[in-house]
Amino acid sequence: MELEKSAKAPAAKGELRIVGFSGNLARPSRTRTLVQAVLDAASARGLGKTVAYDLFDAGPSFGQTPERAKAHPEVELILGAIQKADALVVGTAVYKGAYTGLFKHLFDLFDMTALARKPVIVTATGKAPQHASVIDYHLRPLFLFFDARVATRGLYALEPDFETPERLVPSFQARIDHTVDELAQLLQPATS
Template sequence: MAKIVGISGSITQPSRTKNLVEVIVNKASQKLHAHAEVIDIAQIATVLGSTVSYNQFPDALAAEYKKLDEADLIVIASPVYKASYTGLLKHFFDLLDPKRLAGKVAILAATGGSDQHALVLDYQLRTLASFFGVYTVPTAIYAKDTEFVNYELTSDAIKQRIDVAVDQAVFLLQQENLQALVA
C-alpha cells in the first residue's frame, strides 16, 4: 500500500497552508487507496527550532522524519513570507541527509496574498526538491488567501489543479513501480 505524507510549512494555527495540504493529501489518498499523514511544522516548531544536530534527533522529530522515509508521495507546502517559504520548513529539510528522499515523488504547493508570490513554487520549492533527488509533478498548486473562507479552501479552480497534480503523481508513481519491476 502506498503512503502519502504532506508537510505543512506554516508556523501558525489555524492555517490555510495546512488546509491546502490536507485537501491534496486526501485527494491523493482516495485516488491511490493509500494511507496518508500530515507533518505540521507548527506542531513541532519548538523541538525543530532547537535541533541543530544531523545525527541525533529528539523523538518527536525522529518520528516525523520516519514518516518521510516511508512515504511514496510527499506533498510539500508553505505559506509565502517575504517572497520565500518559511524558515522552519527550510530548517526541517536542512537537517535531512541529501540522499534520504531520492526517488520519491512530490506535489508542490504554496499559499500567499497575491499572484506575485506564485513563483516560489518553481524557483524555490522545486529547486529544494530537486536537490534531494525528488521527482516533482509538473503542475504546482498556488492558492491565494482569497481562495479560502475561514481557512477552508473554496476555490473550484484550485481543486481542479489539485486533481491534475494528483493524476500526474499517480502517473509518476506508476512509472517508478514499472522501473522497479524491470530492475
C-alpha cells in the first residue's frame, strides 16, 4: 500500500515530518481533503515531508482498542507516525457540535506528554457556520491538554467551500496559505 510505504520511509536527514490525521471513516471525505490541502501547501512551501491518515486506515478493530498497548499494527502505525511527527495537521467533521467520537478516541490512546511542544494545525468541516466554534471550544483545548503548540489560526470549511468532496474551491487557498504561514513560524527553531 503506497500510503504505508511513504509513512514508514524515514525523512531525509534534517527534513521535518508533518503528519495529517482526519477523523473520518469514509473516503472521499471533505475533512481528509481539507487536511490534505494543508499538507500539500506545506510540502509545496518546502516545510517537510508529509503523509496523511484517516480512521479508514486504522481498520475495523480501531473502535475496540481500549489502550495503546493493545492496538493492532495498523492502529499503531498511525499512533507512531503522529507521535514521531515534527508537526500535525488534524481534522474532524463536526457532529452534534463537536469532533467525532472516534477522532477523540484516537487521541485518548496517547500518554499526556506524547505530543508536548508539537506544532498542531486544527481543521474541521461542517454544514453550519455556527459550528466553526468547534475549533476554539473542542479542538484547541484537546491539544492544549497535551501541551502541544496549537496554531492560533484554525480552518473551518463548509460544504460551499468544496467543488467536490475531493477539491476545495480555489478561493479557499488564501485561508490555507495564511495557516501554513503560521505553521512555518511554529516550525522555526526557538532562539534565545
